[in-house]
Ligand SMILES: [Zn+2]
């Protein structure tokens with residue numbers, strides 16, 4: 181039984197059998213030669229798809245599968261070889277979410293304002309409120325709200341409802357654009 | 358089964374077959390089906406333990422999500438050990454649960470189980486009865502564990518305890534199932550009266 185399987189495995193992988201004893205560039209998870217290789221700060225080598233799946237399996241306990249040192253997607257270093265590894269990157273690997281590829285920390289592109297996507301969307305989202313609030317103050321210079329029941333109070337209520345709707349429509353338009 | 362699981366099990370299987378430990382007959386692994394979803398493991402009872410000379414068979418089931426989740430392992434050979442159920446063979450070992458890491462292999466699992474046979478952890482028991490005996494009467498636990506290894510794991514009977522054999526045989530002659538009789542005696546400090554009561558109730 182054991183002889184059969186050993187034969188099959190070696191046959192299927194061609195010359196790969198010899199690597200098992202050396203294993204220097206084998207992924208510590210799939211035990212195959214690492215594809216889209218990344219190395220952890222503790223020095224352990226993985227395919228990125230393999231390590232990614234490990235981190236997804238244990239989102240609350242992100243430890244190196246080999247030495248159990250702390251590990252995270254931001255703290256692995258991609259390895260770029262010169263040969264085959266650049267040839268077959270995304271066609272062979274399973275599709276993976278774009279944002280989850282480890283990015284270098286100092287990524288100051290010219291086209292963004294703010295440091296990242298979060299701040300940018302925040303700025304746009306806050307804009308209509310700032311705009312309508314100032315427009316409201318300009319039209320109606322009083323500091324405090326009008327007493328309830330007066331025509332002014334009624335007018336303010338209608339206006340604020342109207343502005344809320346305009347703001348919502350504006351945000352919807354921004355999202356669609 | 359997922360490709361990565363199959364490919365890994367193939368490699369691990371070869372790793373075990375070629376390993377030093379396998380050469381010394383310490384660990385062994387066999388395939389049960391062609392899908393690589395189930396294997397049969399075997400570990401030798403470590404020297405200077407009550408399990409010495411015994412062979413312990415393990416049921417190993419490879420989950421779809423292997424190696425991101427641990428294999429499901431239990432003892433098929435009946436064993437008297439604080440961290441292994443004497444009834445079901447279920448194992449309490451951290452690396453088979455939350456301490457599993459994707460870089461561990463069949464070889465490391467088998468070696469860890471062998472280490473568990475050498476060093477029980479009675480404070481994290483799977484079998485409360487065995488763990489209690491281990492803590493309160495280590496000598497009796499040792500004799501009982503050795504007896505189980507002789508009875509079920511083909512351990513050599515050089516240190517055979519005739520008293521234990523006689524008691525089990527007596528109960529068997531009374532019509533009780535031999536294994537049930539042994540379990541009852543083991544759980545009741547080899548007290549015939551209490552074991553019999555347990556068997557009747
Ligand atoms: Zn891999």
Ligand SMILES: [Zn+2]
Pocket residue numbers: 220222223224244245246247248249
């Ligand atoms: Zn590590």
